[in-house]
Amino acid sequence: MKIRFTKMQGAGNDFVVLDETQGRLGLTPAHYRLLADRHFGVGADQILTVRPSPGDGIDFEYVIHNADGGEVEQCGNGARCFARYVHDKGLSAKDTIRVQTLAGVIAPRLTPDGRVTVDMGRPVFDAARVPFDAAGLTPVPQGSGQKWPLALSGSAQDAPVLVAVVSMGNPHAVQLVEDVDTAPVAQTGPLIESHPRFPRRVNAGYLQIVDRSHVRLRVFERGAGETLACGSGACAAVAAGIRLGLLDAQVDVQTRGGLLTIAWAGADTDPVFMTGPATPVFEGQIELPDTP
Numbered sequence: 129m130k131i132r133f134t135k136m137q138g139a140g141n142d143f144v145v146l147d148e149t150q151g152r153l154g155l156t157p158a159h160y161r162l163l164a165d166r167h168f169g170v171g172a173d174q175i176l177t178v179r180p181s182p183g184d185g186i187d188f189e190y191v192i193h194n195a196d197g198g199e200v201e202q203c204g205n206g207a208r209c210f211a212r213y214v215h216d217k218g219l220s221a222k223d224t225i226r227v228q229t230l231a232g233v234i235a236p237r238l239t240p241d242g243r244v245t246v247d248m249g250r251p252v253f254d255a256a257r258v259p260f261d262a263a264g265l266t267p268v269p270q271g272s273g274q275k276w277p278l279a280l281s282g283s284a285q286d287a288p289v290l291v292a293v294v295s296m297g298n299p300h301a302v303q304l305v306e307d308v309d310t311a312p313v314a315q316t317g318p319l320i321e322s323h324p325r326f327p328r329r330v331n332a333g334y335l336q337i338v339d340r341s342h343v344r345l346r347v348f349e350r351g352a353g354e355t356l357a358c359g360s361g362a363c364a365a366v367a368a369g370i371r372l373g374l375l376d377a378q379v380d381v382q383t384r385g386g387l388l389t390i391a392w393a394g395a396d397t398d399p400v401f402m403t404g405p406a407t408p409v410f411e412g413q414i415e416l417p418d419t420p
């Protein structure tokens with residue numbers, strides 16, 4: 129089957145965007161994997177699909193598949209590209225749209241400077257204390273009562289690593305590092321991603337605090353590997369830093385692919401706002417085999 133797509137990127141996190149507002153394409157996980165493949169397909173971190181409104185004042189359904197073909201709850205950089213796409217394609221004349229994801233409703237807004245601000249909803253801190261088993265990362269005995277963040281260490285002689293487990297609809301395990309450039313992302317990212325502590329797997333964030341309003345972040349993403357930027361990961365990391373008393377209410381997040389600005393007032397009921405770029409790269413069409 130021949131399908132049309134739009135290639136987009138937000139801070140270097142790149143996407144294939146598909147339009148199912150006129151009907152379903154009938155794609156399978158194998159099709160999503162092929163579209164994301166950087167040698168045999170188009171190449172992308174995630175595949176984003178635009179579907180019609182499910183009703184209830186919602187403008188669109190926003191469907192997200194990781195490069196491994198799995199459908200997931202949230203994608204922040206993708207939400208900005210989604211809003212840019214529906215505007216540029218004339219699918220909506222609104223500056224602010226409400227879109228339904230598996231994680232709930234989020235509200236991207238096109239801003240006059242060309243960036244997009246997204247109400248990403250509330251962060252949820254995982255207070256459950258579930259011991260890590262020995263999958264390369266083992267728990268460090270903690271003081272009584274400390275439920276969050278979880279502590280773990282790579283081995284007996286390593287310094288304990290504090291991991292904050294935060295959901296932005298999708299799961300994140302964020303740790304503080306001295307320098308993101310030397311953080312063991314390739315070594316421990318896959319271990320954390322597939323750690324039994326996270327039955328749905330998890331996105332592994334590595335957060336370097338520069339000062340109270342500037343941080344650097346790398347993320348080994350669930351189902352995609354390290355990406356140049358992770359929007360929901362930036363929201364989770366900043367919310368964790370604010371909750372730990374280390375960051376102010378608005379923070380610039382420098383990722384390898386660009387700058388995101390995250391704001392959170394700090395109460396569990398407050399939404400996290402993310403602002404950043406959303407850039408179309410090219411239009412294309414691809415012939416997909418019926419059974420890849």
Ligand SMILES: N[C@H](CCC[C@H](N)C(=O)O)C(=O)O
Pocket residue numbers: 141173174194200201202203204205206298299331349350351352355357358359360361
């Ligand atoms: N890999 C993520 C989905 C994409 C998140 C990221 N690309 C973003 O911008 O939020 C997950 O499995 O939860």
